Amino acid sequence: MLMQQLGYGAGYAYDHEAEDAFSGQNYFPDGMAREQFYQPRERGFEREIGKRLEYWARLRAQRGG
Secondary structure, three states, rough: OOHHHHOOOOOOOOOHHHHOOOOHHOOOOOOOOOOOOOOOOOOOOHHHHHHHHHHHHHHHHOOOO
């Protein structure tokens, strides 16, 4: 409670409270580029993971994160 009163976490959007459970916020430090550590292949379940990653990237771009 004290931390909240001091303003810690102001502006933070909790993903689970968002309608689609994705806030799109950028949690990297200012000026630090988002890195991609995993590139799913177009086969098996990795294809579905790739679709989900693309979906999140679109939401992030729409929400300015």
